Every structure is written in structure tokens, then in C-alpha cells.
Amino acid sequence: MLEVKDMVVAYGRVNAVKGITFTVEKGQVVTLLGTNGAGKSTTLRAISGLLKLVSGSITFEGQRLDGVPAHKIVERGIAQSPEGRRLFRRMSVEDNLKLGAYSRKDPAGVRSDLARVYDLFPVLGERRHEAAGLFSGGEQQMLAIGRAMMSQPKLLMLDEPSMGLSPIMTQTIMRTIRTLQSEGVTILLVEQNASAALSLADRGYVLEVGHIMFSDTGRALLGDDRVKRAYLGAS
């Protein structure tokens, strides 16, 4: 479904992603692992069109994505819940969600998806007219995921959804991802919490300073010694 080939992305003259290649199949959960500065968020930003490629290509459902402006990419069916959530803090929950559906032109469908998000996260429904900035970190993360879902994406990209959350909240978020997966949404997940991400993922790629070091199925990586040492904190 998504094919990234030899992608190089740079901030100014510094290459943050130095030629990576990976694929995401329809219905899969794929996770990118790596330490800070490995280039995970950069990869997501490049896919959603917020950053330009230096070289390489991105193909989504057989069509080239590189060079397409960001708002057109959302229309093609890729949504991103960006790093640090980046909610519109002064806007209400409902306005945030409506902004997630900005590219859609079917009011009835948007209404039913609003109901679906409130169903998935009841706390958002109960306080739908309150400003997003007033919610707790976990609730804000729910809103960020819900907002990304509102565009009815074929591919949902989540950047560190468990960042700054309590273990219980992390579990809730991971359960949500599993629910979305079972509904057939393809998910590209970037996580620091490797164990949680790998236990969900069909496939995982390990990035280090802009390169993909190795990849395998989620289960295999969970048992991999190198992964254990570097990301799971086991000896």
C-alpha cells in the first residue's frame, strides 16, 4: 500500500533520513523503532508532505506522493497524529475533530464519524465543548488520534502516541490502536515504548541515525537480542 524507496530527507544541509526503504501492506500495523534523532518523525513528516524529499520516492496505492502538497495527501487518505499531539489547544474538542475532517465534503459522514470517536473515547464526548488545552495528557492523546481518524484515512500515522502518558493511559491507547487495526485501518506507528509497539506490530523497522539497520516481524523483533539490549532495557 505504501512504498518508501531510497528516501533522503534533510533539514537544511543535514540529512536526517539517509536513504531508507520500507513498505506497509494494507491492514498491517508497522512500527518504526529507534532512539531520538534516528529519523522516525522525519520519515512521517516526509510522507505527509510537510517535508520535501532530497531524493528517493514515496508511492501510495500505486501513485507517487513525493511533491504532492500536504493538504492533497490528506485527501488521498493519509492522516497523521503528529509528535507532541499538536492539538489546537484553544479550540473546543469538537472543533479539533472537525478540523481533522477538514478535507471531507460529506457532512453526514463527518457527523457519524464524530459519533464514532465519542463512542471510542467517551470522555471527549462528555466534554466536547471544552477547550482541548484543558484536558489531561492522555485525553489529549485520545483527541489527537480521534482527530487523525476524522479524515477517514486508509493509512493512519501515529507519532509517539504514548509519549508522556502513564502506563495505564498507554495501555488504553494501545488498545485503541488494536481496535482500529481490527477495523481494517492500516497503521504506521512510531514509538519509543518498543515493547508496547512490537507486541502490536505485524512488522517493525529499526532505525539508527537515518538508516534502517534491520527489520522483521513484530514478534521476532520482540525476541531479538539486539532489540532487547537497545530498546527493552533487558540484559
Added chain:
Amino acid sequence: MSDTTTSANRLARYQTSAHIAGVVAAVLGIVSVLLPWSYAHEPLDDVAYYGAPSPLQYNYLGLMVIVLVMFGAPLALRRKGKFRDRIAWNTGARFGGYAMLATALVAVAGIGIEAGGLVNVDPGGWIAVAAGVLATAAGLVLLPSAAPRTGTFRTPAWGQILAIAVGLAAVLFAAAYALGLTDSGAFLFYLTFALGLALTLVRVGLFGWLAQCAADNKKVLVFAAFLVAFLFPFTQNGSDANMSIATQVLFFSATALGLNIVVGMVGLLDLGYIAFLGAGAFTSASLSGSLFAHINWHPPFIVTVLISGVVSSLLGLLIGTPTLRVSGDYLAIVTLAFGEIFRITMNNLDGSDGPNITNGSNGINNVPELGLFGFNFGDPHVMLGVTIGRFANYFWLMLIVLALIMVVFVNLNRSRIGRGWVAIREDELAAEAMGVNTFGLKLLAFAGGAFLAGVAGSVKAHYDVSVTPDQYVFLESAFLLAAVVLGGMGTVMGVLVGATVLKLLPEKLRFFSDYRLMLFGLLLVFMMRFRPEGIIADERRQLEFHAEDEELAEEVEGELIAYHDHYNPDAAKTEELR
């Protein structure tokens, strides 16, 4: 904490005495208006006579009556009840005391300056100051009341509409009266009085109740407000001086509202907005059939308006296309430069080097009066026994233009485009990630704002009679921006208030015209310190500027998580792996 509690306990014993002292002060104030305040007759439109208040002093008398009620009501309402508990009598009384002192001091200072020395102040003036001091002291002894809950009073619909009508009539009367004052000292006195009175009524909770009435009857309020504005020329009885000021306020407001789309809603800092007004004015003047114009085509005004708007928005596109792709600071610099380039270009299009379009610094003079549907805006006519002059004609036209701009603004605010704009203001990158075409929407706002300015400018050319480059200088852009920031970014009401204040004050307070930039600077600094969201705040903005509590809560939450992770690292991991 304990300090304030003990001092509160100490003060609690003197509450009744303070209320009585306040009543005495108010009575003293009433006595003072029966005595002359000044020996000379010139200051403050003559406050030198015995036995009866001067017209200006009647305002002060009204303030006294209100202060009397504030201090007296808690004495009269001994039993518990909604009138005693929901109204913030004590806070109102305290601010009433401040208002008394401030007006009395302004009066004495005004008399001293205008008549040459404080010897000219008669006993009445000193009694007013003494009453003010006493009332302020009594107010400071009072324990502040809880926040007023007057919004919870249940009022029948007719009562609410009556309240709106009385409120608006008071505004109309106050505005007409203020415009009628020619003496600077008297105007300053009246301004202090009006501000003090408004503050007192806000604090006591009257505005909370009025706001509730207004919220329940929004359509009535909007309609009534326009009716009041429409009736304004009838209160002036053909006085051109005041109508001219009022019309200028409307021009300024309409332009500021256009700028408010760009700055307030989308958050683009435009420092050269006046150039779009100028472009509209020059276009309109060139097509007007003035003898000094160099274009020999005189379309009807309806067409001219549209052409002016289009010319301005094309300029907006020209400036916006290259600059809106980059971050905000560049836009500020480029628009600042654009404003200057516009002025200098208009100065140089005098035919000595290139085409002659504007006659250089002389500009295009003798722009004929506006004609619309066979009606000449320069002709005075009599309506209901009142002469409606040229300025009143333009006033009504601008009122219609302003109403149209307001309708556009409010509808945009609620629309999908408006939501996209606010999202760009809040977080441009996140908006882009949500599929908002940020560049396109910014360009639309920029060009749309320019269009509105062009429309306003095309009317202004006829109103001003002559259009010269030096009417459209950077200072005017700065004032427009100040009106938006002062009034409240992103709101309609706020910008109207800001524009009115910034345009009206310099017209009326001629004596401080040398210092007006300094005073506006000070005003802005104080606003940014004490009320950064502007006089009338956008709900979202208010959150933005008073978010300390919110951030604190987040910090605590973060620490709790860190603490939890630190002490239960294994618990967390095992739970997830399970």
C-alpha cells in the same frame, strides 16, 4: 494568607461605619455641585455658579446618586436575599469611590490649568475632592464582595428588551453629549466620569445582567444597535463637525475590521495595510471624473467600487504570493516595506519619469461628490425636521458598508474557511497536517482583507475630496493595528470599540495632540500588561493569555508520571507485556 485573614477580621468591625461614611461622602458630593467649583467662568464649560449644577456637573450628580445607592443599599438590605447577595455592592462602592476621586481631581486640575492656577478653585471643587477622598477611604475599608451573580436573575423578555433599549439609548445619549463638548478639560472630565461610572457598574454586576439580557436577545440587540447608530445624525441637528468625526470613525472601523481578518483571525502581521486603502482611494479618484484625474473613463460608482476592491486585492496577491510561503516575520517586514513603496510610488507617478497618474504629492483633488442611483451625497436634505448634511449621508453609507463587512466577518468566522484560518493561527503545521491548504487560505485572507480595504478606500476618496499620498503613511497602518490589538483581536465588537477610542480621542483632545503617540504607546504597554486579550476578548484568546494555571497543572501531571515511572519501572513494563 494569615495576614489577610487577620486584617479582614479587623476591618469586619468597621463595615457599617464605612457604609455610613460612604453615604456621607456622596451627600457631600451632592452639596458640592450646588456650590461653585471655580472662580473663573471659562474652565470646564463654566462650573462657577451658585445653587444649581452646571450641565457637566449633572453627570457628576448622577455618579453621586449611584455611589449613594452602592454604599446605602447594604445598610437598607439587612436581610438575606437575592438583591443583597447576588449584587457586588461593596466592590461597586469601592470603584464608585475611585471614580468620585478621579473625576474631582480631573476637575480641579482642569480648572487649575485652564484658568491659570489652583487659586481659581472655589470651595465646591475642594469639597468634591474631599468627598472623593472620603469615599475612596470608605471603599478601601469595605471587604470586597464575592463575584456578582447578576446573570442568574430571571428577567421577563420584555424586561430584557427594555434593558437593552435603555442601555443603547444611554450609549447614544452619552456619545452625542461627548461629541458636543468642545472644551478639552470638560471632555476629559466627562471621559473620566464615564469610564469611572462604567467600571463601577461592571464591578457591581449590572453588566453581567445586561450581558445575559443581550445573550438572550442577540438579534434584537444587533438590530437595535444599528438603529441607534442610524439615528445618531438626528441627535446632531446638522452639526458637520461631529458628523465628520463620526464618519471618520466608521471609515476607520471598517478598515480595521478588514485588517482584523488578516491579523486577528489568521494571525498574519500586516504592517502596510493602509496601502490597500490607498490603492482603493487612488483607483476610485482616478475613475471619478475629477478634473485632476488622468483616466478618461467614468463608470458608475458601483463598478468603481468593485474595480477598486479588485485592484487592492491584486496588490495583495502580488505581495502575498512570494511572502506567505515563508514564516510570519518575513511577512511583517515585506508588508512594512510595501506600505512605504506604495506611498513613494504614488509620490513619483507625477509624469516627470513615467506616466502621470497621481500628480505626485499634490494628489488627485476635487474628487466629485458620490452619486448613487441619482442621489448626490453632497446635497443636504431635511428629514423629520432635522437637516441631514453631507457628512450624515456618508455616515449612513459607511454604516451600510460596515454592516456588510460585519456580516461577511461573522459568517466567515463560523464557516469551514474560518475554522481553517483559526487553525492556521493556532498551529500552522498541525493545520497543514490536517489537510488545511494553509498557503491558499492565507492568500485568500490577505487578498480578501485587501479587497475590503479597497472598497472602504473607494468611498473615502469621495468623502475626503482629495486623495494624496501622504494620507496613507505607515503611522496610519500602525494605528489600525493598534485599534485591532487594543479592542481585541478576532472580535467584531472589540475592533469597533478600539477603532472608536483611537479615532475619537485625538479629535477631542486636541491639546495633547503633540503627545498622542507617546500616550498611545503607554496605553498599549499597559494593555499588554494588564489585559493582553484586548478590551473585548475572543473566547479562545482569553484562554491563550491566561493559561498559567493550565500549564501548572500539566507540569504537575508530568512530574507525577515521572515519579511513577521512577519508582515502579517494572510494574509498568510487566503490565504492558502481559
